[in-house]
Amino acid sequence: MSALSVTAATPDPALLDLPWDVPLELWPNDTIAALPKGISRHLVRFVHLGGEVVAVKETLAELARSEYELLRTLQRLSIPCVDPVAVIVGRTQSDGEALEPVLVTRHLRFSMPYRALFSRTLRPDTAVRLVDALALLLVRLHIVGFFWGDVSLSNTLFRRDAGAFAAYLVDAETGEFHEHGLSAGQREHDLEIAQVNIAGELLDLQAGGRLDDDIDPIETSHGIVSQYRSLWNELTGPEQFAQSERWRINARVQRLNALGFDIEELSxxxxxxxxxxxxxxxxxxxxxxxxxxLQLTGIDAQENQARRLLNDLDAYLARHPAAGDDPEQLAHEWVERVFEPVVNAVPRELRGKLEPAELFHQLLDHRWFLSQQQDRDVPLAEALTSYLDSVLRHRRDEAAMYNPPTGAITLPIDIVDEPEADWRSKV
Structure with a gap:
């Protein structure tokens, strides 16, 4: 094997232990992690690397280097995307035959490709939530001047976010940054690509009998356009009003904050x-x-999860209104007395089911439902016991690895989306 060339911001020596002199499709099973993955134009396999899992994609050297740099830039801009690990070129087999370069990215824990969010049928509410999440991601990309060029559900990973989904960019191969921002035509082009790709993906599911009869693939694909334009207008559109209605300035700021955005400048x-x-x-x-x-508690969560946890934290602060108390100190107490005891109470064998922030959100929902059902204020500890036994124990493990071969498109039968309305019926 000739000398490898490894490009990485923080090189992991374990990279050198992988069988780079073997075609990726022939890598031994003990290196492969069986995780569900989306459809890709390139060969992609999940691989064990030390104590974590990475995705290895065979591609052209120029494309691998470009995508690596694009992903690093997106991360610096706090755009949700996969973490680039390395670009490796100079691969050859033992007989000297050249092998394709690879891009290595870190597997996003608790994330799922859209095809893994259902088993036999994709439900209408799930389809809408996925499209809405993708629309928000596209808005965020366009705000920083990034043209994606291949917007699709397949090029996105999804993580649960307090009843919704958070979308992460996976494939940036066709992307490009524009220093002075995107023109309206470029944004519309990305939207057109998104609409066509989503319609095609849903039509493919329909042809395979995996789409609910109530879902119209074309109409659903139009959803990303309307959701995108609504968000874009709220975030960037001008507004005018009478001087006597100056309260609308604060109202606009509050609406943006409610959407999860801060204003850097308001003209x-x-x-x-x-x-x-x-x-x-x-x-x-x-x-x-x-x-x-994150500032108050040190907890890193998705936007909707954070909103839900902050609501509970604010309620805790309201119950402890002692004059002169530091809100940050009370937030620390909330973490120690409320959040951490819940997370630590989850049996070890169930901890891969959900992220801690998502679990806490679902527990709050479960507690509310029990209180409504029993017409009393159910204590959190009692709700936790009920939630663990009647809900969490019966969910599939979203952090675990699945048995089917990584290269297979068929997914395990228990990969099913479960909205809160479904698990409440199990109580």
């Missing part, structure tokens, strides 16, 4: 008569609730 102008006010958000930054939760 405010009045006309010559002084009777009309014009406002224009210049740049917005995503992750408003996630940042606040």
């Amino acid at each position: 405010i102008h009045t006309d010559e008569s002084g009777s009309t006010v014009h406002i224009q958000p210049k740049v917005v930054d995503a992750g408003h609730h996630s940042r606040r939760l």
